[in-house]
Amino acid sequence: MPTRRNLLRAASLAAVPALAGCDGNDAYARLANETWRLPAAPPEAMQLRRELVRCATLAPSSHNTQCWRFRLGERGIDILPDLARRCPAVDPDDHHLHVSLGCAAENLVQAALHHGWHAQATAAAGGGVAITLEATTARSTPLYGAVAQRQSTRGEYDGRPLSTPELGLLEQAGSGQGVRVLMITGRAAMEQLLALVVAGNTAQMRDAAFVAELKDWIRFSPGEAARSGDGLYTACTGNPTVPRWLGSPLFDLFFTADGENDKYSRQIRSSAGLAVFVSDGDDPAHWIETGRCVERFALQATALDIRTAYLNQPVEVAALRPQLAALLGIGTRRPDLVVRFGRGPRLPVSLRRPLAAVIDTL
Ligand SMILES: Cc1cc2nc3c(=O)[nH]c(=O)nc-3n(C[C@H](O)[C@H](O)[C@H](O)COP(=O)(O)O)c2cc1C
Structure with missing residues (x-):
C-alpha cells in the first residue's frame, strides 16, 4: 500500500519532468x-x-x-x-x-x-x-x-473592482431573449453566495457518483490531455501534472471538501463580482439561449482582458436552488449558472477533439 508520505514524495518527483509523468508535453x-x-x-x-x-x-x-x-x-x-x-x-x-x-x-x-x-x-x-x-x-x-x-480561468484574481462602463458592457452581452444576468458586486451578497457554493461543494464531495464522474473526466498529464483532446486537464486548474497512476491515488487522498472550499473562498474573495444567469423558462430552448448569453458574456469579458470562471455548485445541487433564488429575489424561477469575473493571470489552455470526431457529414 502506498503511504501518504511516499505519495507526496512521488508527487514532488513528478514535478521534475525528466523523472516522471510529464509525458506528452510536446504533443500538448x-x-x-x-x-x-x-x-x-x-x-x-x-x-x-x-x-x-x-x-x-x-x-x-x-x-x-x-x-x-x-x-x-x-x-x-x-x-x-x-x-x-x-x-x-x-x-x-x-x-x-x-x-x-x-x-x-x-x-x-x-x-x-x-x-x-x-x-x-x-x-x-x-x-x-x-x-x-x-x-x-x-x-x-x-x-x-x-x-x-x-478560457475558464480558475485561478485567483486581483480583487480590484471593474469600472461601471465595463460592468454595463458585460451585463448587456449576458442578456438575451428571456435571459438576464444579475451582477453581484457587493461584498456582503458575494459572501452569501460563497456560503451556497461551499454548501453545494460539500454536498457534491459527499456524493460518490459525483466524485467518480468528475475523476473520470480529469486528465492528469499533458499526454493524457493530448490523447483524449477533452476533459479537465489538471494544469488548467493550477494543479500539478502527474501520470494517471500517481494522480489517481493523489486525487483520492487530497481532493477534500475542506481543501476545495478554501480554494473557492479565495477565488470568490479575489473576484470583482459574480454573475448569475436566470431565464424565463426551464426547458432545453431556454437553456440553449442561456448558453448563448453566458458565452457572449465570457467573450465580452475576454475582449476587455477580464477573466471568467464558472462556480455552479449552487445550481447543480437542486436542493440549494430555492435558497439561491431567494437570495436573488427571482421567485420560483430557476437560477441557471453562476460565473465569477475579475482580472488575473491566464492559466494553461484546455484542448479539443479533432473536427473529424464531431462532424457527421461533410
Ligand atoms: C454549462 C457549463 C457548466 C460549467 N460548470 C463549471 C463549474 O461548475 N466549475 C468549473 O470549474 N468549470 C465549469 N465549466 C467550465 C468547463 O469545465 C470548461 O468550459 C471546460 O473545461 C473547457 O475549458 P475552457 O472553458 O477553458 O475552454 C462549465 C462550463 C459549462 C459550459
Whole structure:
C-alpha cells in the first residue's frame, strides 16, 4: 500500500519532468497552438463551414465533455446533443449539456458574421440548434476576436473592482431573449453566495457518483490531455501534472471538501463580482439561449482582458436552488449558472477533439 508520505514524495518527483509523468508535453503544446488560433486569411469557400464548426468547438462545455455533434447540411449547420457524453451525476436533466450547445452556437454566430454570413439559430427538430446561414456584409466584432482567447480561468484574481462602463458592457452581452444576468458586486451578497457554493461543494464531495464522474473526466498529464483532446486537464486548474497512476491515488487522498472550499473562498474573495444567469423558462430552448448569453458574456469579458470562471455548485445541487433564488429575489424561477469575473493571470489552455470526431457529414 502506498503511504501518504511516499505519495507526496512521488508527487514532488513528478514535478521534475525528466523523472516522471510529464509525458506528452510536446504533443500538448502543439495541439494547444493549433487549437487556440483564428485564421490569418479567410478560409476557402469549401472550408468555410468546417472553420465555423472549429470556432464553435472552442466554446466551453461542462467538464469539457464537448457534448456536441455538427451536421453539415445544404442551408446551414445543426448542432446536436451527443448523449454519449452526458454527465448524469452532475447534470441529471441535461441542463448543462444544452447550455454547452448554446455556447457553441454563439461562437459559430460570431465567426459566421466575421466571414460574411448571418447565422440564424432556431430549435433543431430532434433537439439542439439549427443554424441557417445567409450571406451578409462581413463584420468583425470584438467578441469574434475573443473566441480563441477565452478560457475558464480558475485561478485567483486581483480583487480590484471593474469600472461601471465595463460592468454595463458585460451585463448587456449576458442578456438575451428571456435571459438576464444579475451582477453581484457587493461584498456582503458575494459572501452569501460563497456560503451556497461551499454548501453545494460539500454536498457534491459527499456524493460518490459525483466524485467518480468528475475523476473520470480529469486528465492528469499533458499526454493524457493530448490523447483524449477533452476533459479537465489538471494544469488548467493550477494543479500539478502527474501520470494517471500517481494522480489517481493523489486525487483520492487530497481532493477534500475542506481543501476545495478554501480554494473557492479565495477565488470568490479575489473576484470583482459574480454573475448569475436566470431565464424565463426551464426547458432545453431556454437553456440553449442561456448558453448563448453566458458565452457572449465570457467573450465580452475576454475582449476587455477580464477573466471568467464558472462556480455552479449552487445550481447543480437542486436542493440549494430555492435558497439561491431567494437570495436573488427571482421567485420560483430557476437560477441557471453562476460565473465569477475579475482580472488575473491566464492559466494553461484546455484542448479539443479533432473536427473529424464531431462532424457527421461533410
Ligand atoms: C454549462 C457549463 C457548466 C460549467 N460548470 C463549471 C463549474 O461548475 N466549475 C468549473 O470549474 N468549470 C465549469 N465549466 C467550465 C468547463 O469545465 C470548461 O468550459 C471546460 O473545461 C473547457 O475549458 P475552457 O472553458 O477553458 O475552454 C462549465 C462550463 C459549462 C459550459
